[in-house]
């Protein structure tokens with residue numbers, strides 16, 4: 001298989017290599033293919049946005065990487081090679097040593113991530129103590145420093161607070177700080193700013209961007225919001241019905257989307273243009289889990305479908321990191337980045 005990552009050019013091994021990842025769930029009505037043969041790579045220090053509608057399988061990719069799929073789910077096929085080791089099939093004890101240390105996850109709802117009965121400082125130092133021996137005074141200082149870098153005022157005071165005493169934005173900053181405490185190589189952030197107002201979202205993205213430059217941590221930023229992730233990511237992977245349908249640099253995808261689904265996502269971003277017509281929507285909805293569709297999974301919603309699309313399209317690599325899963329890529333479509341995001 002051709003290398004999809006820009007780091008191939010530097011001959012440096014990628015941090016994460018996902019190959020043919022398929023995650024299935026057994027239900028009374030049959031097998032649900034939540035993730036269906038996903039391939040991608042993440043370079044050292046790279047931020048990759050994993051975008052798509054709800055139910056496209058983005059979160060399941062994150063859970064599969066971390067080995068967090070419980071029965072009736074299972075990883076049916078594929079490899080997740082992280083720092084040279086395949087994580088699929090690794091004993092739970094070894095996975096636990098990696099989680100929170102080498103790979104961390106930030107979830108959408110900090111209230112369910114944080115314990116309501118424990119002060120923030122205690123929860124944070126527990127994360128350090130689970131993976132490394134550090135004197136308590138140093139650990140607390142490390143927590144304070146990280147909270148400060150993530151824009152939390154008076155970090156010392158906040159360390160004494162319980163989660164309910166903080167605002168939603170502060171709680172999410174705490175969760176991001178907790179994910180970074182043990183300096184992992186990779187953070188999987190699952191819609192971490194979706195529930196926040198746009199101002200707080202923008203602040204958090206700015207702080208994460210600065211921290212990423214400082215620490216070199218790689219991110220997989222899972223979101224349905226193309227506009228938000230474009231502020232942060234180097235590269236985008238667009239998912240639909242458990243498959244990656246398009247990938248490339250942020251700039252290329254925003255300016256020249258090739259897959260009809262990506263184009264539909266971009267068209268549905270509100271703009272400030274007073275002459276803009278009614279906001280278009282992608283017709284129909286994503287197929288419910290377990291519903292089999294002949295050929296291309298986007299076919300029932302696609303305005304460009306032909307009989308050829310009754311076959312299954314492969315993810316075709318065009319050049320470098322650019323790839324698309326479509327028999328009729330929309331080469332003639334210009335989608336100016338500045339107009340869409342202004």
Ligand code: SF4
Nearest residue numbers: 296299302309326327
């Ligand atoms: S393969 Fe066909 S149905 Fe699928 S996205 Fe491309 S044009 Fe549409």
